[in-house]
Amino acid sequence: MFNTQSHVQVQSTLNQLFDDARFDRLKMAKAVAKSFFRPMRPADFEMAYLSISAEQGEDLHQLIKDRKLKNIVEFGTSFGISTLYLAKGVMESGGHIITTELLASKAQQAIKNFKQAGVDELIEVRTGDAMETLKGHDQPIDLLFLDGWKDLYLPLFNMLESNFHKDTIIYVDNANMADSQAFLATVNQSGKYHLQPQYHGKVVLISTKS
Numbered sequence: 001m002f003n004t005q006s007h008v009q010v011q012s013t014l015n016q017l018f019d020d021a022r023f024d025r026l027k028m029a030k031a032v033a034k035s036f037f038r039p040m041r042p043a044d045f046e047m048a049y050l051s052i053s054a055e056q057g058e059d060l061h062q063l064i065k066d067r068k069l070k071n072i073v074e075f076g077t078s079f080g081i082s083t084l085y086l087a088k089g090v091m092e093s094g095g096h097i098i099t100t101e102l103l104a105s106k107a108q109q110a111i112k113n114f115k116q117a118g119v120d121e122l123i124e125v126r127t128g129d130a131m132e133t134l135k136g137h138d139q140p141i142d143l144l145f146l147d148g149w150k151d152l153y154l155p156l157f158n159m160l161e162s163n164f165h166k167d168t169i170i171y172v173d174n175a176n177m178a179d180s181q182a183f184l185a186t187v188n189q190s191g192k193y194h195l196q197p198q199y200h201g202k203v204v205l206i207s208t209k210s
């Protein structure tokens with residue numbers, strides 16, 4: 001059902017989104033300026049993509065394809081750049097994606113982007129706090145992609161852990177940020193998981209020990 005033309009359509013949407021994301025630094029500077037007066041919140045980044053790189057995206061695509069990952073859950077949709085790379089993967093693995101985004105305006109724009117890319121039927125977008133939108137999730141997870149607010153990495157991991165299996169991969173973006181360290185230390189100390197840094201520690205891949 002998906003063919004070369006489908007990949008071209010996804011890539012063309014990605015090119016357009018990356019073009020727009022070029023202005024993220026300016027938007028982030030404005031958000032960081034606000035943090036002088038109070039802690040930063042997701043709404044400060046309502047206009048910013050904060051996306052993974054194209055190189056990370058292609059690696060994710062390849063990972064899904066190589067390991068035939070089908071059931072993908074993403075925390076932190078933003079405007080959907082990472083989700084479109086996940087979609088490239090599931091176009092080939094025959095899987096599907098659940099992605100969740102706190103801010104309604106971002107989620108709505110992401111849905112438009114998925115339609116434009118021709119992959120909306122592969123992606124279920126859940127709008128709201130991931131701790132609510134993913135509560136009670138009871139399907140196996142092959143790939144959990146963590147790219148939202150870091151203070152939720154640990155509670156979300158704990159909430160979804162019963163859905164992990166021996167081949168589950170947890171992809172942690174921004175693993176080198178200070179706010180991610182307590183999460184990674186807790187997972188490591190559990191003794192149940194392997195942690196594999198990539199991109200000089202920006203990413204950590206977590207897999208279960210056999």
Ligand SMILES: C[S@@+](CC[C@H](N)C(=O)[O-])C[C@H]1O[C@@H](n2cnc3c(N)ncnc32)[C@H](O)[C@@H]1O
Nearest residue numbers: 042050051052076078081082101102129130148
């Ligand atoms: C780094 S961005 C995601 C970038 C996206 N994965 C990409 O690569 O294109 C993080 C996103 O997580 C969202 N977010 C923050 N807290 C959240 C929560 N509690 N539930 C769901 N989404 C949340 C933010 O609004 C923001 O859009």
